[in-house]
Amino acid sequence: MVAMSKIATGNGHGENSPYFDGWKAYETNPFHPTERPEGVIQMGLAENQLCFNLIKNWLTKHPEASLCTPQGVNKFKETALFQDYHGMPEFRQAVAKFMGKVRGDRVKFDPDRIVMSGGATGAHEMVAFCLADPGEAFLVPTPYYPGFDRDLKWRTGVELVPVNCESCNNFKITRSALEAAYVKVQEANLRVKGLLITNPSNPLGTVLDRDTLKSMVRFINDKNIHLIGDEIYAATVFMEPEFVSISEIIEEEDVECNRDLIHIVYSLSKDMGFPGFRVGIVYSYNDSVVSCARKMSSFGLVSSQTQHLIASMLSDDEFVDNFITKSKELLFNRHKYFTWSLSQVGIGCLKGNAGLFIWMDLRKLLKEETFAAEMELWRVITNEVKLNVSPGSSFHCQEPGWFRVCFANMDDYTMKVALLRIRTFMLKNNEAMVPLKLCRPSSLKLSLSRSLSRRMDDFMSPGIMSPHSPLPQSPLVRART
Amino acid sequence: MEFTRKNRQLLSRIATNDRHGENSPYFDGWKAYDSNPFHPIHNPDGVIQMGLAENPLCFDLIEKWIRENPDASICTAEGLNKFKDIAIYQDYHGLREFREAVAKFMGRVGGNRVTFDPNRIVMSGGATGANETAIFCLADPGDAFLVPSPYYAGFARDLRWRTGVEIVPVHCRSSNNFRITRAALEEAYEKAQRSNINIKGIIITNPSNPLGTVLDKETLRSLVSFVTDKKIHLVSDEIYAATVFSSPRFISVAEVMQDMDCNRDLIHIVYSLSKDMGFPGFRVGIVYSFNDGVTNCARKMSSFGLVSSQTQFLLASMLSDDEFVGNFLRESSKRLAKRHHVFTKGLEEVGISTIKSNAGLFFWMDMRPLLKEQTTKAETELWRVIINKVKLNVSPGSSFNCSEPGWFRVCFANMDDKTVEVALDRIREFVLQGKEENNHEADKSQARAQPWRKQNLRLSFSSSRLYDESLMSPHMISPHSPIPHSPLVRART
Numbered sequence: 017m018v019a020m021s022k023i024a025t026g027n028g029h030g031e032n033s034p035y036f037d038g039w040k041a042y043e044t045n046p047f048h049p050t051e052r053p054e055g056v057i058q059m060g061l062a063e064n065q066l067c068f069n070l071i072k073n074w075l076t077k078h079p080e081a082s083l084c085t086p087q088g089v090n091k092f093k094e095t096a097l098f099q100d101y102h103g104m105p106e107f108r109q110a111v112a113k114f115m116g117k118v119r120g121d122r123v124k125f126d127p128d129r130i131v132m133s134g135g136a137t138g139a140h141e142m143v144a145f146c147l148a149d150p151g152e153a154f155l156v157p158t159p160y161y162p163g164f165d166r167d168l169k170w171r172t173g174v175e176l177v178p179v180n181c182e183s184c185n186n187f188k189i190t191r192s193a194l195e196a197a198y199v200k201v202q203e204a205n206l207r208v209k210g211l212l213i214t215n216p217s218n219p220l221g222t223v224l225d226r227d228t229l230k231s232m233v234r235f236i237n238d239k240n241i242h243l244i245g246d247e248i249y250a251a252t253v254f255m256e257p258e259f260v261s262i263s264e265i266i267e268e269e270d271v272e273c274n275r276d277l278i279h280i281v282y283s284l285s286k287d288m289g290f291p292g293f294r295v296g297i298v299y300s301y302n303d304s305v306v307s308c309a310r311k312m313s314s315f316g317l318v319s320s321q322t323q324h325l326i327a328s329m330l331s332d333d334e335f336v337d338n339f340i341t342k343s344k345e346l347l348f349n350r351h352k353y354f355t356w357s358l359s360q361v362g363i364g365c366l367k368g369n370a371g372l373f374i375w376m377d378l379r380k381l382l383k384e385e386t387f388a389a390e391m392e393l394w395r396v397i398t399n400e401v402k403l404n405v406s407p408g409s410s411f412h413c414q415e416p417g418w419f420r421v422c423f424a425n426m427d428d429y430t431m432k433v434a435l436l437r438i439r440t441f442m443l444k445n446n447e448a449m450v451p452l453k454l455c456r457p458s459s460l461k462l463s464l465s466r467s468l469s470r471r472m473d474d475f476m477s478p479g480i481m482s483p484h485s486p487l488p489q490s491p492l493v494r495a496r497t
Numbered sequence: 498m499e500f501t502r503k504n505r506q507l508l509s510r511i512a513t514n515d516r517h518g519e520n521s522p523y524f525d526g527w528k529a530y531d532s533n534p535f536h537p538i539h540n541p542d543g544v545i546q547m548g549l550a551e552n553p554l555c556f557d558l559i560e561k562w563i564r565e566n567p568d569a570s571i572c573t574a575e576g577l578n579k580f581k582d583i584a585i586y587q588d589y590h591g592l593r594e595f596r597e598a599v600a601k602f603m604g605r606v607g608g609n610r611v612t613f614d615p616n617r618i619v620m621s622g623g624a625t626g627a628n629e630t631a632i633f634c635l636a637d638p639g640d641a642f643l644v645p646s647p648y649y650a651g652f653a654r655d656l657r658w659r660t661g662v663e664i665v666p667v668h669c670r671s672s673n674n675f676r677i678t679r680a681a682l683e684e685a686y687e688k689a690q691r692s693n694i695n696i697k698g699i700i701i702t703n704p705s706n707p708l709g710t711v712l713d714k715e716t717l718r719s720l721v722s723f724v725t726d727k728k729i730h731l732v733s734d735e736i737y738a739a740t741v742f743s744s745p746r747f748i749s750v751a752e753v754m755q756d757m758d759c760n761r762d763l764i765h766i767v768y769s770l771s772k773d774m775g776f777p778g779f780r781v782g783i784v785y786s787f788n789d790g791v792t793n794c795a796r797k798m799s800s801f802g803l804v805s806s807q808t809q810f811l812l813a814s815m816l817s818d819d820e821f822v823g824n825f826l827r828e829s830s831k832r833l834a835k836r837h838h839v840f841t842k843g844l845e846e847v848g849i850s851t852i853k854s855n856a857g858l859f860f861w862m863d864m865r866p867l868l869k870e871q872t873t874k875a876e877t878e879l880w881r882v883i884i885n886k887v888k889l890n891v892s893p894g895s896s897f898n899c900s901e902p903g904w905f906r907v908c909f910a911n912m913d914d915k916t917v918e919v920a921l922d923r924i925r926e927f928v929l930q931g932k933e934e935n936n937h938e939a940d941k942s943q944a945r946a947q948p949w950r951k952q953n954l955r956l957s958f959s960s961s962r963l964y965d966e967s968l969m970s971p972h973m974i975s976p977h978s979p980i981p982h983s984p985l986v987r988a989r990t
Contacts, residue, residue: 024634024794031797068581075572075580084563084570084811092563093556099623099777134622134802135587141801145659146512150638171633171659171798242507276507291587292806308512311519312659315629316622319805320778325572 028170030162042404049429057434060404062218062372063425064252064289066346067339071289074335081328083321091324098320101313103132107323110330111297115282117336118251123263125299131309132323133296134316136248136283140167142298142316143279146308147242148174148209154244155179155197155211157189159411159418161218161246168212177201177208180414183377186366187220189213191231198239210242210277211235216249216259219411219420220375221368223253229265233273242277251287251340253370254348266301275301284326286372287343293322347372347424350431354423357435361442362450372424376405379417381446390416401441403434511659518654530890537915545920548890550706550858551911552740552775554832555825559775562821569814571807579810586806589799591620595809598816599783603749603768605822606739611751613785619795620809621782622802624736624769628655628700630784630802631765634794635730636662636697642732643667643685643699645677647861647897647904649706649734656700665689665696668900671863674852675708677701679719686727698730698763699723704737704747707897707906708861709854711745717753725759732765739773739826741856742834754787762788770812772858773829779808833858833910836917840909843921847928858910862891865903867931876902887927889920 019025039060047055079085083092098104108127115125133139148154150173156164157179168174179197181187194211201208211232215224224232236243245262253259263280266273280299285291295318298309318326330336355365355374366375382389387409394407397419408418423431442450527548535543567573571580586592596615603613621627636642638661644652646666656664667685669675682699689696701720703712712720724731733750741747754764766785771777781804784795816822841851841860852861868875873895880893883905894904909917 020634020788020790020794021637021640023637024790029794029797063585065581065585068584071584072577072580075577076574079572082570082572084567084576085573086564089560089563092560093553096556096559096776096778097551097553099771099780134626135800138622138801145509147507147509149509149511152509166797166800171801240507285587290584292584294587294803294805302507304508304512308508308517311517311654314623314654315626315659316802317780319780319808321808321811322805325807 023171028166030166030170039404041398045402047402047430047433049433053433054402056398056402056404057430057437058404058425059422059434060406060420061425062286062422063291064286064343064347064372065425065427066350067289067343070335070339070342071329074329074332078328078332081325083324088324095320095324098323099317101132101310101317103130103313103318104320104323104327106327106331107318110327111282111295113333114330114336115250115297115299117340118287119259119261119264123261123267125263129299129301129306131298131300131306132313132316132318133298133309135291135294135296136246136281136285137163137167137296138294138316139281139283139296139298140164140244140246141170141172142309142312143244143281143300143305144168144172144174145312146305147244147279148172150174152207152209153177153201155194155201155208157181157187157193157213159187159219159408159413160212161214162410162412164212174209175206176212177206178412178414179211183366183415183418186222187217189224189228189232191235194232194235208239208241210244212244212246214246214249215262216247216253216370218249218371219373219406219408220366221371221373222366223257223259223370225257226260226265229260229262230268230271233262233265233271233278236277237273240274240277242279244279244281246281248281248283248286249371250282251343252347252372254344254351255369257369259370276304277302279305288339293326294318295322295326350423354421354431354435358438361439362446363438363442366418373420373422376419376421377417378419379415382417385416387416393417394419397441401437403437516654516658518650518658527890529884533888535888535916535919537919541919542888544884544888544890545916545923546890546911547908547920548892548906549911550772550908551777552772552829552833552858554836554910555775555829558821558825558828559815562815562818566814566818569811571810583806583810587803589620589796589803591618591799591804592806592809592813594813594817595804598813599768599781602816602822603738603783603785605826606747606773607749607752608746611749611755613751617785617787617792619784619786619792620799620802620804621784621795623777623780623782624734624767624771625651625655625782626780626802627767627769627782627784628652628732628734629658629660630795630798631732631767631786631791632656632660632662633798634786634791635732635765636660638662640695640697641665641689643682643689643696645669645675645681645699645701647675647707647894647899648700649702650892650896650898652700662697663694665694666898666900667699671852671901671904674710675705677712677716677720679723682720682723696727696729698732700732700734701750702734702737703750704735704741704856706737706857707859707892707894708852709857709859710852711741711747711856713745714748714753717748717750718757721750721753721757721759721764724763728760728763730763730765732767734767736767736769736772737857738768739829740833740858742830742837743855745855747856751787762790764788765791774825779812780804781808781812836909839917840907840921844924847925849924849928859906859908862905862907863903864905865901868903871902873902879903880905883927887923889923 042056042058045055047057079087082088083095108130111130112125112127133142153175156176158181168176177197179193181189198208247261250259265271266278278301282297282299284295300306364377368374381393390407390409397403397405406420530544530546533543535545568575570576571583596618599618600613600615604611621630641663642656644664644666646668656662665685667681669677686696720731735749738747750764764787768783768785770781786792850863854860864879867879876893876895883889883891892906
């Protein structure tokens with residue numbers, strides 16, 4: 017067969033890494049409350065499904081937001097023809113305003129710096145293409161979103177170098193860790209072009225404090241490298257401490273910063289719950305980057321139909337204010353209930369205040385402090401407890417035993433089933449860890465599942481969590497047939 | 498200077514080079530239009546846009562369908578129950594109904610002589626994204642693709658910019674109607690080999706932009722056998738397939754493959770709804786490969802430019818309505834044919850010829866008789882006159898890498914009937930005035946007669962009188978980069 021490119025035949029897409037097949041257990045046996053009550057519950061997908069009622073309510077009252085209603089169809093033609101890569105002005109203005117509101121209006125965003133991309137996925141790739149040449153490197157604090165390996169490296173040829181963070185200080189990103197990583201890269205004769213941070217953090221579910229942010233801004237200024245802030249979870253901060261954006265930090269008096277080094281990646285996939293709409297944003301304080309990214313956006317513009325809808329929705333101040341507040345409330349409640357339930361059975365989590373997931377500490381359950389043991393435990397959780405969670409190693413976490421568990425992508429009933437399974441598992445297998453008062457299960461509304469068979473031999477190696485690659489028989493697709 | 502040097506240190510090579518194409522000498526040509534756009538009432542002396550290949554002729558049909566099918570939207574009362582499922586759907590395989598509808602549409606556009614497999618339909622960010630994705634899958638930086646010229650100006654960016662792949666043009670000539678001959682391909686291929694350039698494939702555009710012609714079966718078969726022999730890829734950009742408005746009919750490379758001995762792993766199609774349906778804003782690009790490895794790879798890459806699920810949902814509904822599609826395709830052809838006829842007849846009447854075409858949203862106009870001399874410089878001069886004096890924004894052949902100066906691409910579909918009249922009047926006036934002045938300079942023109950000149954037309958205006966000295970060099974026409982104050986944008990404020 018004739019060769020394809022090196023990019024095509026290599027593994028840079030990340031899906032062949034030993035983690036991909038972990039989804040199979042879920043895909044072949046997905047949970048359904050009535051049709052498949054013993055199926056695997058999906059807790060590996062960071063989706064925000066809690067606020068759709070608010071959105072649907074708004075849509076009912078605003079038919080002009082759609083090009084397909086009698087009230088909106090007069091805009092169909094001009095919108096369908098609109099392919100200007102600057103994007104619709106109303107869209108940019110609405111997104112800029114939304115980004116400001118999500119930051120408590122402590123900072124204003126300029127609509128002319130809003131550049132579109134194919135989701136946050138496209139935004140990251142675009143930023144890498146603008147800032148770095150093949151072989152150059154970005155520093156990335158661990159643990160980090162597995163998709164970065166594909167988004168930043170695959171077609172760009174750029175390298176990612178981890179900055180190790182440890183649980184002993186709550187995975188704080190220290191100046192010394194940054195310096196150490198920087199030096200290491202230099203010694204390998206590679207050039208560091210930037211530092212990529214995710215704030216709020218995926219998978220930790222925490223926000224960066226002001227001091228850490230200032231320290232990072234000073235660091236990148238000293239080294240004259242870029243700072244890319246992935247802030248796609250900004251509106252999912254549901255309790256104190258407050259979210260602080262790098263856009264705020266650079267305005268502070270005691271921070272000296274070359275703004276040409278500062279760039280933000282944003283998206284509506286997590287904050288609004290619209291991953292299907294592919295609304296990615298690159299916001300740079302560097303004019304050349306804005307200009308270059310805008311030209312590149314031709315490869316992944318937001319559908320004008322969607323721009324039109326979003327422009328309408330996000331320029332409704334009342335709706336937006338209410339949505340942000342309500343979303344936080346629902347996330348807070350869900351998070352609280354979840355973490356409390358886990359603590360009742362002796363499972364702790366990193367103290368988090370944001371995101372759509374918790375960073376669960378199962379180190380005590382490991383046979384030994386190794387990644388092999390983590391994998392074993394993961395297989396048990398998948399096959400026995402029937403929950404698809406994400407092992408810390410897929411996030412490049414340096415310490416085995418941590419797991420990311422998503423809690424916002426399911427209804428209340430499913431959440432209770434999931435918690436019940438965890439509880440059952442802990443009581444059966446790890447009784448020693450469960451607080452004494454709960455050793456005897458109280459009356460349960462739901463019946464316990466039948467004895468869990470161990471089917472580890474027909475389980476394949478776990479696979480990477482790629483949000484876009486559910487297998488063809490995914491219930492996401494099935495739901496539509 | 499300092500700023501640029503600093504940038505080069507701070508930013509990537511890709512960010513600081515010119516391969517995005519917008520600094521090429523053609524971009525500013527839009528300025529004249531953007532600063533003085535035609536409007537029948539508000540600005541009747543403005544520049545008429547004839548450089549944008551858009552297809553707005555059938556929106557009445559589409560709007561009617563929209564009104565009759567409220568369940569095609571996730572925002573209407575009828576469709577709202579689907580909103581959540583669609584808003585969270587980010588599977589890069591794409592909605593099954595969307596893929597099925599697009600596959601069916603592609604089949605119909607090809608006269609139902611081919612069945613397209615929905616499982617080979619891969620999404621991309623418009624045809625722009627599709628072409629780039631194809632190159633990323635097939636070639637490494639430094640490799641090259643053969644591209645018959647004249648070709649779409651955007652290829653310079655789409656195929657080369659971020660991929661690092663090169664374009665080697667295969668120059669086609671008017672003497673045989675810009676046919677792509679096996680000899681020309683062989684010659685270009687051999688020449689590249691001798692220069693140590695690694696040719697990985699060919700990209701063809703069929704129907705052709707800018708020629709507006711379709712490839713015949715023989716040429717297609719010749720291309721397929723050429724790539725099979727050389728073991729290189731063939732990417733067929735078929736985004737104008739449904740704009741064929743008269744015979745000969747459109748033949749897809751997929752059709753030709755069916756009864757040929759060839760290596761199917763080498764054949765890939767790029768498709769889009771931007772031209773055929775008139776939906777460039779919806780960013781519906783498709784990569785359709787007969788190679789499983791490429792399909793898989795392109796699908797993974799589609800994460801960088803998936804089609805909005807809201808749009809997938811709408812189009813799945815629209816394109817699976819057989820009756821609507823049949824009617825749309827028929828009407829679209831009819832209206833394009835009519836518009837094309839009005840224009841070409843009008844031009845004929847004043848002695849301007851065009852390449853005989855039966856597809857596309859434009860025609861390839863022969864202005865060689867009006868050139869002072871057979872050079873690109875003269876072509877650019879003439880172009881400035883057309884923009885500033887005749888007030889029509891057309892696209893000079895050199896921006897399509899045409900090896901012969903004097904050709905211009907003129908879009909005819911992106912305006913209403915009234916504007917068509919105005920444009921034709923202006924052309925008539927310009928040519929007739931030219932004829933008048935010609936009569937006073939008959940001797941001079943005789944001395945410079947060229948064998949190919951049919952009419953005694955000649956551009957007699959002295960360009961220094963006519964063009965605006967402050968107008969910068971003409972720039973490449975990028976469809977996505979209208980300047981901020983473009984009326985496209987203005988229309989919305």
